[in-house]
Amino acid sequence: MGFLVRTLITAFAFWVAELLIEGISFTGPFNMFIAAIIFGLVNALVRPVVALLSLPLTVLTLGLFTLVVNALMFAITAGLMPGMRVSGFGAAFFGAIIVWLVSWAVNRLVVDRAAVR
Template sequence: MGFLIRTVITAVAFYIAANVVTGLWFSSLTTLIIAAIIFGVVNAVIRPIVATLSLPVTVLTLGLFTLVVNALMLGLTALLMPGMRITNLSAAFFGAIIIWLVSWLANKLVGDRTAAVAR
């Protein structure tokens, strides 16, 4: 149930980011939902490895390099998803920020309610 809720939150975040950021594009709603699933898998499997390897740079930049790692994960998702397109690095960077922000806000709002339902 939690995976489904997080996938819907990510899909909504992708939709908002695609409407705000020029250069982030999805061919259809189905592509957007599948991209949200792939993004979740990429963040669960590959992101921890990249975050661990980039830890010295992250420490030197006081955590700001995490934004670059997020943009890389979004770019990797675009490479794996045929109907998703990112035209440049700034679109990936700002798209990742918007996706993180919307996901964070939605998880804050929904997180407490899903925990109460699970009990």
């Protein structure tokens, strides 16, 4: 159940990113759900390797290079997902930030409501 909720939250975050960033587009709402699954898989499988390899840059930039890693994961997702288009690095960068912010905020609301019960 938790996987489905987090996937729906990520799909919602993709929808918000599509609304706010001109360079991000999806061919349909169901593609956002599939992209959310692919994004989760990319973050689970590829991100740890890239984060480890980029650790010196992350330390050197006091953690700011993590934003570039997040943008790269966003771009990889767009490359793997035929129904998702990201026009460039800037769109991937700001799209990743928006997806992170929306996911964080909605997850906080969902977790806080579940904890109240």
